[in-house]
Structures are given as C-alpha cells and as structure tokens.
Amino acid sequence: MNTIPTCSFYGNSLKGYIPPALRQDTRKLNHQGPSKAKCFHFPTQSAALEAAAKLPGLELFSEDLDSSGTRHYLLASYNDFWEIYRKRTNKHFYEVIRENVSCKLYFDLEYVQACNTHIQESLLLESIAKLVKEGLKQILKRKDYALLPYLRCLVLDSSSKEKFSKHIVFPKIVFPNNRIAGKFISTLLQCSDITSQLLVLKPSRDEMQTVLAIDLSVYSRNRCFRILGSSKFGENRPLTLGQQMTQRLLNETLVCCFHPDDVILIDEAQIGYIQPLNDSFELSSILKTSLLHTKHNDPFVASHSKSSPFPQVDKFIESVIGDGQVKGSIRNVVFFSSSLKLVYNIQKYRYCHRIGRHHKSNHIVIIVELNTMCYYQKCLDPECRAIDYRSPPRPLPEQLLQDFNLATSCKDSK
Numbered sequence: 488m489n490t491i492p493t494c495s496f497y498g499n500s501l502k503g504y505i506p507p508a509l510r511q512d513t514r515k516l517n518h519q520g521p522s523k524a525k526c527f528h529f530p531t532q533s534a535a536l537e538a539a540a541k542l543p544g545l546e547l548f549s550e551d552l553d554s555s556g557t558r559h560y561l562l563a564s565y566n567d568f569w570e571i572y573r574k575r576t577n578k579h580f581y582e583v584i585r586e587n588v589s590c591k592l593y594f595d596l597e598y599v600q601a602c603n604t605h606i607q608e609s610l611l612l613e614s615i616a617k618l619v620k621e622g623l624k625q626i627l628k629r630k631d632y633a634l635l636p637y638l639r640c641l642v643l644d645s646s647s648k649e650k651f652s653k654h655i656v657f658p659k660i661v662f663p664n665n666r667i668a669g670k671f672i673s674t675l676l677q678c679s680d681i682t683s684q685l686l687v688l689k690p691s692r693d694e695m696q697t698v699l700a701i702d703l704s705v706y707s708r709n710r711c712f713r714i715l716g717s718s719k720f721g722e723n724r725p726l727t728l729g730q731q732m733t734q735r736l737l738n739e740t741l742v743c744c745f746h747p748d749d750v751i752l753i754d755e756a757q758i759g760y761i762q763p764l765n766d767s768f769e770l771s772s773i774l775k776t777s778l779l780h781t782k783h784n785d786p787f788v789a790s791h792s793k794s795s796p797f798p799q800v801d802k803f804i805e806s807v808i809g810d811g812q813v814k815g816s817i818r819n820v821v822f823f824s825s826s827l828k829l830v831y832n833i834q835k836y837r838y839c840h841r842i843g844r845h846h847k848s849n850h851i852v853i854i855v856e857l858n859t860m861c862y863y864q865k866c867l868d869p870e871c872r873a874i875d876y877r878s879p880p881r882p883l884p885e886q887l888l889q890d891f892n893l894a895t896s897c898k899d900s901k
C-alpha cells in the first residue's frame with residue numbers, strides 16, 4: 488500500500504515552506520467576499536506542479552480563464568477547494584491528474600450523436616461495467632457478488648443534442664497512477680470481445696471512421712479532467728449527476744480523492760493477469776493499432792462476435808435468414824469501417840439467389856453496405872465464387888434508414 492502517494496490530504500500542513508513562485512491570493516479567488524480558504528495560484532502548469540510536489544496534502548486544480556484555453560492553476564486542500572468552488576457562480580474547473588499520483592478508475596466517453604443514433608446509451612454503459620467486471624474478476628479471482636462493491640460507478644453527464652459526453656468514475660478502484668489506469672483499460676479492451684460494443688462512428692473528412700467511444704488520450708501525463716458542476720469556458724454544459732452537489736459528492740467524483748482504506752488498489756503487475764477470455768485474437772491485433780493512436784491504411788474492425796456495432800442491422804439480418812423450414816443464424820460478423828460494410832457469415836440457412844434454392848453444404852454470406860443502405864447475398868459455393876456472384880441488392884428497411892442517416896447527414900456535419 489505504500490505505493491499510494493498518500494492522500495493524507497485532509498489536514499494539510501505547509502510545514503513553513505512557501506516556494507518563491509507561490510502567492511497566497513484568496514481574495515481574488517473569492518468574488519463573494521473573503522473566506523478562510525487557503526489557496527495558491529499559478530499562471531503556468533509547470534510552476535504549479537513544482538509547488539505541488541513540495542506540498543503534500545494540497546491538490547492541484549485548473550480553471551479556464553477564457554475560451555481560448557488559457558488556464559491558471561490552483562493548489563489547495565480538498566476542504567479549502569470546496570469552500571472556493573461552491574461559491575463560484577460560473578464554474579470552469581478541472582482536476583489535474585498528476586503523474587505519479589494514484590487515481591481512481593475513470594472513463595471519458597464521447598461521440599457525435601447524429602452519426603450514432605443506433606447506439607443505446609444504457610447498453611454502452613452496461614458494456615463498460617461488464618468490461619471492468621471482467622478485468623476485476625481475472626485480477627482478484629473473486630466471485631461476482633464479492634466484486635459488487637467495487638463495481639459501483641458514478642456517471643457524470645454533460646451531453647448536448649450534438650455530442651454525447653459522459654465521465655464514469657469507479658470510486659472504489661484505484662491505480663498507482665494515471666498511466667497504469669490507462670494500461671488496465673487498454674489491456675482489457677484487447678482481451679475482451681465487449682470491445683466491439685464500445686465502437687462508434689466518427690466523421691472524418693469524407694468517410695466515417697470506427698473508433699472507440701472511450702477517449703484513451705485522458706490517461707496521459709498531468710491530465711486536466713473537468714469536474715462535477717463545471718463547464719468549459721463559454722459553454723453552459725456542466726457535468727451533472729442528477730442530484731444536488733455536496734462536498735462529499737464532489738470528492739467522490741474527483742479522480743484523485745479517496746481514502747486508502749476504502750478502495751482496492753490494482754498495481755501494474757496485476758494487470759498482467761488479464762488474459763484474452765475468448766477467441767478474440769483478430770479483434771485484439773487490430774485494436775492494438777487503434778489503441779496506439781496510429782492511423783491504419785485499411786482501417787477495419789473485425790470480430791468473431793455474433794454481433795456488430797449495429798444491433799438493429801444484426802436483428803434485421805436475422806429476420807431475413809429464414810423461411811418456413813429453415814431458420815438460419817449469424818455465425819459471425821465482420822465490420823469493415825473503411826468501406827462501411829458489414830459481412831455476415833450465415834449458418835444453417837443456405838438459400839442462394841443464383842440457383843434459386845439452398846446449397847447443400849456451402850454457406851452463404853450477406854453483405855450490408857451502410858453507405859448505400861443496401862444488402863445482398865454472396866456465397867461460398869465454388870461455382871458462385873468463380874463468377875463472383877452477388878444477388879441483386881435490396882434496400883434496408885425504412886426504419887433502419889431513419890435510425891442511421893449515416894452517410895448523408897454525418898459526413899457533412901463536422
């Protein structure tokens with residue numbers, strides 16, 4: 488437990504040390520009159536970090552000063568920060584998740600609403616919870632019910648009509664630092680087929696990219712992470728929890744604020760216990776590429792899963808692969824994001840339009856083109872393959888079209 492740079496944050500002691508760069512400036516920070524709250528403020532992050540390193544017991548926050556990204560930095564105890572924060576009418580504050588300071592498990596989720604009307608928020612959040620549960624299960628080797636206390640999470644929302652934006656914080660799961668928190672998440676993403684449920688479409692130039700709804704860039708050094716009740720400067724879109732803010736609630740949502748006795752600490756070595764749960768090798772190798780933030784030439788996301796990132800389309804395909812006698816099912820589906828194609832491998836149902844009957848043993852494939860919103864059948868029979876047979880395309884149902892409006896409205900929306 489001594490890896491936790493102890494958050495003996497309550498009851499800070501300055502021990503007589505005041506770095507030259509520090510100036511105590513409480514009046515400026517309290518527009519509504521003087522208070523006893525102690526706070527130091529700095530014009531630059533580097534000066535603030537230097538002071539913070541020498542002043543254990545004080546925490547670092549930043550505040551937007553304008554909408555161009557100018558910020559200043561505040562160093563205060565959690566109690567003093569609360570005194571300042573609660574009195575502010577316009578809140579534009581961030582917690583600085585310092586390098587080498589232990590932090591809770593947290594996620595930053597975002598996507599463009601118009602391009603992802605097929606996504607069900609509740610399922611997305613459920614998938615995050617499942618992912619975390621899988622990880623904890625493998626690391627702690629405990630039964631489900633014993634994991635429950637750690638799986639409780641707080642969902643902070645600042646979504647708008649245009650943008651889905653949520654922060655999820657797991658107050659009882661802690662890592663030695665932000666980088667290791669990020670490693671836990673990327674390891675899980677590479678080892679689980681739940682990852683395919685966390686994909687969203689992102690407009691980029693003239694095509695749609697498939698990306699993770701989880702922003703992995705937040706696990707970088709000294710990250711500023713917006714806090715409960717705060718908006719970016721110039722926006723009125725505060726992070727909310729649907730209940731009145733109290734100091735206790737704020738602290739629970741702060742990524743670096745916790746009591747060591749209340750949490751479970753996961754260190755870097757334990758992350759090594761996470762293993763691929765199922766046959767998700769292909770998914771993993773491709774995701775590795777996107778997890779490293781490199782642009783791939785032929786971007787596609789493949790999976791051996793029976794479901795694609797588009798559950799409504801899966802459902803529709805299931806409805807067309809059957810007749811009175813035979814009921815087919817999806818063996819697997821692969822999503823090619825570069826061409827926006829879904830390739831469904833079908834089992835049991837083998838009706839081929841070329842021969843007008845079922846093949847005896849060869850499987851059929853159904854291709855869905857999301858850019859044209861059509862689907863057609865191909866098959867694995869050698870004769871059909873020889874002429875690269877594809878059935879006449881048919882439109883996807885009107886309802887799906889409305890759900891998507893992908894290719895048209897989104898491409899232009901950014």
Ligand SMILES: [Zn+2]
Pocket residue numbers: 839840841842846865866867868871
């Ligand atoms: Zn055929």
